[in-house]
Amino acid sequence: MAFSSGFFNSKGLDRTYTAENFCDYLGSIICNGIQDNYGDCFKLAAASSGLKVTVGRGKAWINGHYFINDARYSIDLSSYQDESLPRYVGICIYLDTTEAVRSVTLKLFPGTPAESPQLPSIPQDADHVRLLMYAVRLNPGAESLTERDWYDYREDRNVCGYCRCILGKCKVTDMLAQLAQITAEMQEYNDTVAELTARVAELEAEIEDIGDIIAAGQCGENAYYALYSSGKVLVKGTGAMYDYDLESNRSPFYRNDAVRSVVVSEGITTVGEDAFERCLNLESVSLPTSLTSIGSGAFMPADEYPSAAGKLNSITIPDAVTTIGGGAFWGAALTSLTVPHNVATVGKYACRDCTRLTSVRYEGSVIGGFMFVNCTALTSFTMAHTVTTIGEHCFNYCSTLETITYEGSLADWAAITKQSNWDGKGGMEVGQSGLTRIQCLDGFMEWDAENHEWKVGEE
Structure with a gap:
């Protein structure tokens, strides 16, 4: 079919829409990433002892699909610890759209133990998309974890990032033009503020200490x-x-x-x-x-x-x-x-x-x-x-x-x-x-x- 349109009220079931239709629509206006105004953005914390971590509350979007964690979630990583070599375990939000799965979940991806371990390989294709939030290093013999034992990738837009592209009703070209104008105005404003700040400091020096x-x-x-x-x-x-x-x-x-x-x-x-x-x-x-x-x-x-x-x-x-x-x-x-x-x-x-x-x-x-x-x-x-x-x-x-x-x-x-x-x-x-x-x-x-x-x- 060359043309398509939507969305309209159904009369006698003459209009039907699938979840994919809505996800395609949402995915066009919300970029993949963590929604930064919900919960504590999946913040990771270590347990007081043992190789356990907890993932905080959060909400994320992947290709128009959403994922919500509404309570702290505990993960035991002890089964991934190697006896002699360190390894990384990736903690991801993972989208699987294959017919047998059709879900977004929190998923672990263990890397290969090695003297200089690498991040695990996480498959991505048309049916699988990941947001890599953390890579936890498990050292042999370690009995507990701290924040120094993991990399936080939530800010890294190459592998995770935060939702930044909710565009509203404006055209992208209009938005970029407005942004360029605002940037120029802000630069002029900042220059003026800097000059005034320097002048205020000068006047303060003259007023406070005059005669001394x-x-x-x-x-x-x-x-x-x-x-x-x-x-x-x-x-x-x-x-x-x-x-x-x-x-x-x-x-x-x-x-x-x-x-x-x-x-x-x-x-x-x-x-x-x-x-x-x-x-x-x-x-x-x-x-x-x-x-x-x-x-x-x-x-x-x-x-x-x-x-x-x-x-x-x-x-x-x-x-x-x-x-x-x-x-x-x-x-x-x-x-x-x-x-x-x-x-x-x-x-x-x-x-x-x-x-x-x-x-x-x-x-x-x-x-x-x-x-x-x-x-x-x-x-x-x-x-x-x-x-x-x-x-x-x-x-x-x-x-x-x-x-x-x-x-x-x-x-x-x-x-x-x-x-x-x-x-x-x-x-x-x-x-x-x-x-x-x-x-x-x-x-x-x-x-x-x-x-x-x-x-x-x-x-």
Whole structure:
């Protein structure tokens, strides 16, 4: 039949529809995944003892079919434990549309025991579709499980993901056009907010501390500073700050423990080299939207091999910044960092020894050499597809960073220039580099410890 239509009220059984008709319809407006506003989204928890886990309440959709778990469900994995080798067991929501089954269930898929076990192979075809939620590692001799023993794939849209495509009544093309417009408006809004935030910080510095200046001077051809008794430094003017060094031309703030905050006003384009180096008590920095460069050692709090980290725990790098100098934040107490998309030049050791840094989003085109060396708390690293070069020894001694999330395809990842020992895997003791997975949009790369190389992973 060339044409079909629906749905209509039946008169004398002249209109009939099957469950497949409704599933096809629902599948066209709701993408496969977990519905994130029901229950606790199948959250996995370990029992207090033994190899049991419980799956929380949740609802999911697969090709227009729904699956609901309305109470906590216990799973005993002890029967899958091998006596001598580890293995993975996949926990899936599994659709089977064959005539003999016709259901969606929670199903386990055991992998093959091996010294370096792989994720189990889960069949998919026209009649079978899976949402892989978890892969639980069962080690020989283990008597209990914790969250460290499984991978959570619920956020991974390549194998599971959340429902994101309920479109309503608008055309997809109209929706995309509106989204592009909203994105442009939000960027303009964010730029305005950033500029106003910088101006507010400047005004606060002037109002709070006016009349209590304890030091003042010139810090650029057209840039000037004032240090207030509260510890605030206000830099005003236009253009670049001076570049300083640690020998004959030291910054007026060098080793100044009185400096607690810095406000750089709109119009300043660079923070000079070593400008605020070894200001151990510096806690906060406000930078203007006019800034394009942060000099080497600009906010490095201590000596080259610092015995104590500084107190600078957060910083917003303006979007216009194109250059970050070497050691700019070496040893700072940053906990998170976003590197904006215009950054194209980064010196060595920019964030070395930031031992409190846990999460990074990187949108610049170049990641500097040795940039995150010894960032031992780093667990989350998201890399935009705009990255073209990863510098040498970039992730040395990042012992807790296991996965990089890359917002591009496997082909895009392969095209990135990766300099010598970028991943910290070469010439190091076992365990000092935790990186084992690069998650891309259409698959992942995994570290082959036996052959010491990265290879395309298999689900």
